Amino acid sequence: MIRRGGIGLLAAFLILAALGAFSDQLGLSSFYLILLGSICFWIAQATSWNILSGYSGYFSFGQAAYVGVGAYTTAVLSGRHGVDYFLTVPLAGLLCGLLALGVGAVAFRLGSLRGEIFALLTLAVPFILAAFARINRSIDGGQGTTVPIPDVPDAFGGLPQFQYLLALLVAAVAVAAAYAVQHSRMGSALAAIRDAEDVAEVMGVATFRYKMLAMLLSGVIGGVAGSVFALQIGFVTVESVFGLTIPLFVIVMGVLGGRTHWLGPVIGAVLIVTLQDRLSSYGLDAWNSIILGGVLALLVAVAPDGLYARLRARPLVALGALVVVSGGLAVLNVWGDILDWLVVGMLVASLLAIVLGSRLVGARLPFGRRPAADVAAAEVAPDQAASAEAVLAEAVHAEAVHAEAVPAGPGTGADSGPAPAGDADDAEEAAAADGAGEADRLGPVLIECRQVARYFGGVHALEDVTLDIREGELVGLVGPNGSGKTTLINLLSGAFRPTRGVIRLDGQDITRMAPHRIAHVGMARTYQIPRPFDSMTVRDNVAMAIMFGREPLALHRARPIAERHLATVALDHLADAHPADLNLHQRQLLEMARAVASNPKVLLLDEALAGLNPAEVDNAVRVVRRIHESGITIVIVEHLLRVLNQLATRLVVLDRGTCLADGEPQVVLNDPAVIRAYLGRQAHV
Numbered sequence: 074m075i076r077r078g079g080i081g082l083l084a085a086f087l088i089l090a091a092l093g094a095f096s097d098q099l100g101l102s103s104f105y106l107i108l109l110g111s112i113c114f115w116i117a118q119a120t121s122w123n124i125l126s127g128y129s130g131y132f133s134f135g136q137a138a139y140v141g142v143g144a145y146t147t148a149v150l151s152g153r154h155g156v157d158y159f160l161t162v163p164l165a166g167l168l169c170g171l172l173a174l175g176v177g178a179v180a181f182r183l184g185s186l187r188g189e190i191f192a193l194l195t196l197a198v199p200f201i202l203a204a205f206a207r208i209n210r211s212i213d214g215g216q217g218t219t220v221p222i223p224d225v226p227d228a229f230g231g232l233p234q235f236q237y238l239l240a241l242l243v244a245a246v247a248v249a250a251a252y253a254v255q256h257s258r259m260g261s262a263l264a265a266i267r268d269a270e271d272v273a274e275v276m277g278v279a280t281f282r283y284k285m286l287a288m289l290l291s292g293v294i295g296g297v298a299g300s301v302f303a304l305q306i307g308f309v310t311v312e313s314v315f316g317l318t319i320p321l322f323v324i325v326m327g328v329l330g331g332r333t334h335w336l337g338p339v340i341g342a343v344l345i346v347t348l349q350d351r352l353s354s355y356g357l358d359a360w361n362s363i364i365l366g367g368v369l370a371l372l373v374a375v376a377p378d379g380l381y382a383r384l385r386a387r388p389l390v391a392l393g394a395l396v397v398v399s400g401g402l403a404v405l406n407v408w409g410d411i412l413d414w415l416v417v418g419m420l421v422a423s424l425l426a427i428v429l430g431s432r433l434v435g436a437r438l439p440f441g442r443r444p445a446a447d448v449a450a451a452e453v454a455p456d457q458a459a460s461a462e463a464v465l466a467e468a469v470h471a472e473a474v475h476a477e478a479v480p481a482g483p484g485t486g487a488d489s490g491p492a493p494a495g496d497a498d499d500a501e502e503a504a505a506a507d508g509a510g511e512a513d514r515l516g517p518v519l520i521e522c523r524q525v526a527r528y529f530g531g532v533h534a535l536e537d538v539t540l541d542i543r544e545g546e547l548v549g550l551v552g553p554n555g556s557g558k559t560t561l562i563n564l565l566s567g568a569f570r571p572t573r574g575v576i577r578l579d580g581q582d583i584t585r586m587a588p589h590r591i592a593h594v595g596m597a598r599t600y601q602i603p604r605p606f607d608s609m610t611v612r613d614n615v616a617m618a619i620m621f622g623r624e625p626l627a628l629h630r631a632r633p634i635a636e637r638h639l640a641t642v643a644l645d646h647l648a649d650a651h652p653a654d655l656n657l658h659q660r661q662l663l664e665m666a667r668a669v670a671s672n673p674k675v676l677l678l679d680e681a682l683a684g685l686n687p688a689e690v691d692n693a694v695r696v697v698r699r700i701h702e703s704g705i706t707i708v709i710v711e712h713l714l715r716v717l718n719q720l721a722t723r724l725v726v727l728d729r730g731t732c733l734a735d736g737e738p739q740v741v742l743n744d745p746a747v748i749r750a751y752l753g754r755q756a757h758v
């Protein structure tokens with residue numbers, strides 16, 4: 074199925090190609106063809122940058138490396154060795170693709186570099202290559218290299234037409250590639266990487282592979298466009314192709330237009346190149362950077378999400394403004410020429426879209442950003458909850474607290490409110506009765522930990538933990554702060570590797586497996602502080618888990634299933650909302666729905682009840698019970714022992730990285746060693 078965007082892209086390409094092909098008949102001078110060719114070059118470069126940096130969030134300052142290597146491949150091969158120009162174009166793409174893979178391997182495999190470190194690495198690459206070209210006489214030697222004019226087939230008309238049509242073709246292929254990536258599985262993976270890379274990896278996204286693919290695509294497009302650029306400028310110098318202005322321009326274009334959409338860099342390139350041309354034509358070259366920088370600073374300050382989002386929110390207003398302003402100036406014909414009128418029209422349309430569109434873009438978030446108080450609550454809660462005296466006393470004497478907010482038994486609907494006290498009593502009896510037959514219902518061993526240790530420098534977070542978890546269990550993992558619970562969850566999900574020991578999941582050794590492969594074996598997890606993909610809707614957050622889970626589906630097939638998972642946690646009415654619209658409890662539920670959607674054998678819940686009020690705890694516990702009843706084995710880290718006492722089929726207590734107790738909740742909670750671990754140390758401080 075071809076989408077509307079694809080049809081629009083094809084139509085635009087055909088119209089622009091016709092403009093070049095019939096430029097003589099249309100009276101289009103070489104000036105316009107050169108300007109259009111320049112716009113096409115920048116569209117290709119900005120799109121190349123955006124496929125990596127916009128889509129995946131890996132901000133690169135190294136675009137000049139592709140322009141330089143692409144341009145010099147063509148200049149040296151055709152200018153010094155007489156190689157046919159048309160052969161140098163794919164060679165430039167190939168060389169830049171290999172360069173990109175090399176940089177990617179260093180950044181992602183050797184160092185796992187991110188953020189400013191990745192940006193600095195990419196900045197260093199063109200510097201090194203520029204110096205190499207400057208000192209190497211067979212490349213440049215500081216003299217510059219001439220690009221001979223190729224034999225242009227008659228069908229293309231003159232050289233300006235040929236240069237323009239070639240640049241247009243490269244730009245169209247680049248934009249089509251960006252469009253295809255955005256609407257593919259790879260686009261979803263890159264968006265997840267941008268939002269929360271480690272979460273994406275643990276959820277089943279092969280992050281390294283997708284980042285390398287983005288690097289490769291970015292490099293090939295950048296290199297081919299660099300080769301076309303060499304022909305456009307005719308004489309390649311180190312300064313013209315390896316200069317800092319190239320990365321700065323593509324970043325400005327991407328950020329200005331919008332980094333998360335294929336059309337963003339196109340909008341940015343058209344606006345910046347035409348504006349720059351107009352400033353030059355009025356002799357304002359010296360002011361060029363000041364005016365461009367000022368416009369950029371203004372637009373970025375008021376529309377940080379880029380122009381595309383604003384234009385999309387108010388397309389008719391923007392189009393109307395463009396037509397009225399440009400058309401009005403043309404009719405009045407009191408000043409400038411067609412380019413001036415167009416640039417003024419585009420600027421007015423952009424400003425109007427920003428001012429009017431901001432309300433609509435903001436309105437997408439009806440409840441505002443996640444309240445800071447929620448975050449604070451999530452962070453503070455573990456310490457409060459671990460205040461041992463209170464919680465353990467409650468747990469050991471659980472009978473005395475039945476009346477307080479203990480959830481109803483298995484199968485209660487998620488949309489019902491907190492269970493009445495009487496129901497809670499019944500539920501506990503039912504749970505106790507269930508517990509009796511629990512051992513019979515358990516399946517084979519799913520998780521095996523053998524003498525697992527994990528050290529962080531001198532800190533022994535875990536020491537010789539040996540543990541079996543059987544299919545059908547709901548294991549509560551408890552222990553004082555710093556006892557190693559989260560570290561164990563991180564080791565099981567593959568986020569960390571053990572210093573020593575072996576971990577198996579369903580018989581497979583996962584000790585050194587990549588997290589996304591562990592997810593495919595059947596492990597899913599949630600986080601203590603929820604970590605949704607912020608740029609995606611609630612529905613797509615869950616759909617991602619299905620797309621990259623054990624039985625992967627395409628996005629359009631994953632979405633309806635995602636809605637069913639949302640319904641089981643009573644979040645289906647918020648499917649179109651964004652995570653920022655949800656409160657902490659809803660975000661915790663979203664984490665659970667997302668984890669379950671990957672169809673795991675084992676679900677690891679890291680403090681899924683932290684920071685919730687009693688009614689929310691009840692609801693979350695009901696959801697956990699329902700997930701368990703669906704056949705998923707659960708390991709839950711939780712400080713609320715009275716809740717675990719009734720929810721878990723078994724408790725494992727960690728203390729200072731070792732396994733202190735393991736068994737039925739009531740037995741474990743009455744174990745003197747456990748009581749000492751929680752109360753003793755504090756009591757004797």
Ligand SMILES: Nc1ncnc2c1ncn2[C@@H]1O[C@H](COP(=O)(O)OP(=O)(O)OP(=O)(O)O)[C@@H](O)[C@H]1O
Pocket residue numbers: 455529532533534552553554555556557558559560561
């Ligand atoms: N990435 C890390 N780097 C260094 N030390 C770490 C790291 N992760 C955990 N630790 C240390 O390992 C020990 C166990 O930490 P862990 O977070 O697993 O405990 P926890 O039982 O989950 O605690 P809490 O209940 O407070 O979440 C602590 O001393 C902690 O400081």
